[in-house]
Amino acid sequence: MTTAAALALFAAVLAxxxxxxxxxxxxxxGCPRAAIVLWQAIGLAGGVCALxxxxxxxxxxxxxxxxxxxxxxxxxxxxGRPMSGLDWLSVLGLAMVAALASRLFGVLASSTYATLRRRxxxxxxxxLTGDDHTEEGCAAATAQAPARPGAAPRPYRHGVQDWAxxxxxxxxxxxxxxxxxxxxxxxxxxxxxxxxAVAYCVPGVRHARVVVSRGLLTTLGPRELRAVLAHEDxxxxxxxxxxxxxxxxxxxxxxFLRPAWEATAAVSLLVEMLADDVAARRxxxxxxxxxxxxxxxxxxxxxxxxxxxxxxxxxPRPTSPGGSSAPAGSxxxxxxxxxxxxxxxxxxxxxxxxxxxQRPARGLAASRTATPPVAASVEPAEADPPSRSPxxxxxxxxxxxxxxxxxxxxxxxxxxxxxxxxxALLLTL
Amino acid sequence: MARLGDxxxxxxxxxxxxxxxxxxxxxxxxxxxxxxxxxxxxxxxxERLERKGFVxxxxxxxxxxxLAVDAREAVVAEAMLEALGTADDRSSxxxxxxxxxxxxxxxxxxxxxxxxxxxDFTGAxxxxxxxAAALLVEAAATExxxxxxxxxxxxxxxxxxxxxxTGFTEGPEPN
Numbered sequence: 376m377t378t379a380a381a382l383a384l385f386a387a388v389l390a391x392x393x394x395x396x397x398x399x400x401x402x403x404x405g406c407p408r409a410a411i412v413l414w415q416a417i418g419l420a421g422g423v424c425a426l427x428x429x430x431x432x433x434x435x436x437x438x439x440x441x442x443x444x445x446x447x448x449x450x451x452x453x454x455g456r457p458m459s460g461l462d463w464l465s466v467l468g469l470a471m472v473a474a475l476a477s478r479l480f481g482v483l484a485s486s487t488y489a490t491l492r493r494r495x496x497x498x499x500x501x502x503l504t505g506d507d508h509t510e511e512g513c514a515a516a517t518a519q520a521p522a523r524p525g526a527a528p529r530p531y532r533h534g535v536q537d538w539a540x541x542x543x544x545x546x547x548x549x550x551x552x553x554x555x556x557x558x559x560x561x562x563x564x565x566x567x568x569x570x571x572a573v574a575y576c577v578p579g580v581r582h583a584r585v586v587v588s589r590g591l592l593t594t595l596g597p598r599e600l601r602a603v604l605a606h607e608d609x610x611x612x613x614x615x616x617x618x619x620x621x622x623x624x625x626x627x628x629x630x631f632l633r634p635a636w637e638a639t640a641a642v643s644l645l646v647e648m649l650a651d652d653v654a655a656r657r658x659x660x661x662x663x664x665x666x667x668x669x670x671x672x673x674x675x676x677x678x679x680x681x682x683x684x685x686x687x688x689x690x691p692r693p694t695s696p697g698g699s700s701a702p703a704g705s706x707x708x709x710x711x712x713x714x715x716x717x718x719x720x721x722x723x724x725x726x727x728x729x730x731x732x733q734r735p736a737r738g739l740a741a742s743r744t745a746t747p748p749v750a751a752s753v754e755p756a757e758a759d760p761p762s763r764s765p766x767x768x769x770x771x772x773x774x775x776x777x778x779x780x781x782x783x784x785x786x787x788x789x790x791x792x793x794x795x796x797x798x799a800l801l802l803t804l
Numbered sequence: 805m806a807r808l809g810d811x812x813x814x815x816x817x818x819x820x821x822x823x824x825x826x827x828x829x830x831x832x833x834x835x836x837x838x839x840x841x842x843x844x845x846x847x848x849x850x851e852r853l854e855r856k857g858f859v860x861x862x863x864x865x866x867x868x869x870x871l872a873v874d875a876r877e878a879v880v881a882e883a884m885l886e887a888l889g890t891a892d893d894r895s896s897x898x899x900x901x902x903x904x905x906x907x908x909x910x911x912x913x914x915x916x917x918x919x920x921x922x923x924d925f926t927g928a929x930x931x932x933x934x935x936a937a938a939l940l941v942e943a944a945a946t947e948x949x950x951x952x953x954x955x956x957x958x959x960x961x962x963x964x965x966x967x968x969x970t971g972f973t974e975g976p977e978p979n
Contacts (some may be wrong), residue, residue: 496856499858500883576899610899646899669913669917768917
């Protein structure tokens with residue numbers, strides 16, 4: 376009985392105070408990989424302890440030692456007399472074991488299944504509508520490019536004007552005059568023809584997709600684009616979705632536990648930081664930080680709630696008091712044509728064309744903030760604002776990489792091992 | 805598999821570009837594929853697309869006729885809605901580069917981005933990014949957007965920030 380109590384206590388500690396402490400800790404940002412391992416250890420040990428606690432409670436009448444009790448009970452089960460030596464309280468425990476286990480694994484299975492289905496559906500969407508970027512198409516488009524009038528003075532090939540979906544998937548070569556195309560060589564890259572800037576990946580074993588929108592290609596410069604793609608590639612290669620999935624399941628299993636939500640948010644942030652680190656090593660942290668900031672600004676123009684609820688993003692609303700000071704310069708001639716983009720979608724976000732982030736004309740560096748001339752509303756999203764600001768935390772971290780004492784990751788790994796061994800130790804009590 | 809995916813795309817393009825219902829034979833005729841496709845192949849692809857919910861079928865006199873369920877733009881919009889996380893999103897189906905950003909955060913980012921001068925446009929190593937960093941840290945500290953604001957010095961000496969940011973601190977209570 377002591378064992379059961381100790382296990383239950385440890386499970387409770389792992390379910391409430393420990394995740395809350397760890398979710399609030401900032402040292403984890405210095406060593407995201409070790410912190411993720413620690414989170415995984417906490418989640419795993421917490422689940423195992425909760426189950427073992429009820430098991431220990433069930434078999435307590437059989438033997439003073441829990442391992443003996445379990446083997447005794449298994450022996451009884453094999454002999455066909457499962458109830459021998461158990462009282463009604465133990466039966467209650469047995470029912471609890473069954474309920475807890477089926478809930479834990481059931482939710483894990485169902486949430487994984489739901490995720491896989493949504494992913495597959497989304498992959499269909501981007502495969503059918505997104506342009507892929509073939510090297511042949513890119514080379515062909517680049518070869519034609521110098522002949523195009525008005526193309527020469529543009530710093531980047533992927534302007535709104537020369538975007539002709541389908542006809543030329545590879546118009547955005549020749550970036551920054553280096554002749555190198557950031558999009559080439561990316562298998563599974565899909566370009567969505569939509570003016571809102573977005574970049575994400577659809578994870579998968581063999582069918583992973585990295586999706587960028589036309590808005591992203593027109594918002595970011597080539598170096599920023601390379602950094603973003605490196606970030607997404609890190610997600611795909613590192614299978615970071617597998618890291619997050621169990622925490623999503625944890626959150627769905629215990630939606631009433633706030634630490635479960637905090638854990639998911641913290642692990643998601645750590646995974647992003649992990650990918651940031653990879654991208655920063657391959658390109659430059661400052662470039663990635665700039666890309667993050669630029670996309671963060673454009674994302675705020677697309678309030679999460681209003682987009683889905685009203686389906687009307689384009690209605691010009693008054694700028695909020697402390698909100699965007701849309702630089703007059705960004706309405707420069709170079710952008711005028713984007714308003715008349717022939718491929719403006721008619722769908723629910725059709726109005727987004729007006730609020731789309733636009734690349735300021737060259738030389739108007741002061742207005743690089745990608746703020747659209749149409750003063751879009753920057754009201755906070757209807758959803759609860761995140762308790763911390765992940766984007767800013769990531770940017771600050773990229774710009775000022777924290778000095779990580781060697782013992783931070785070591786301590787995190789050691790703590791993970793310790794947490795995982797505690798259940799075994801408690802069992803032998 | 806990639807072959808089939810290309811076919812599905814081509815077939816959807818035909819359906820999206822047409823005004824009305826098309827029979828499988830008409831779809832096959834309009835496909836500009838490298839090789840001539842068997843009618844049955846087109847039929848198979850159409851059935852697959854119908855199963856996936858992108859195509860609807862209507863029984864005509866002797867053959868089936870097909871129509872795209874949604875316009876291409878609507879499908880793009882659906883993908884974008886999912887990508888922006890506006891749909892009911894409790895799963896990790898997509899891994900986003902930037903999640904939700906509040907207005908205050910956007911304002912901080914905008915101010916940080918406004919810092920770089922023209923040199924930054926072509927500069928190789930973004931020297932003004934330091935200023936942006938300074939501004940970010942400062943803004944975050946003063947506007948209490950970052951957790952543990954007491955830990956972030958308002959004078960953003962990079963080394964100070966780094967050392968203090970690594971302390972084992974618990975963040976403030978989330979609302």
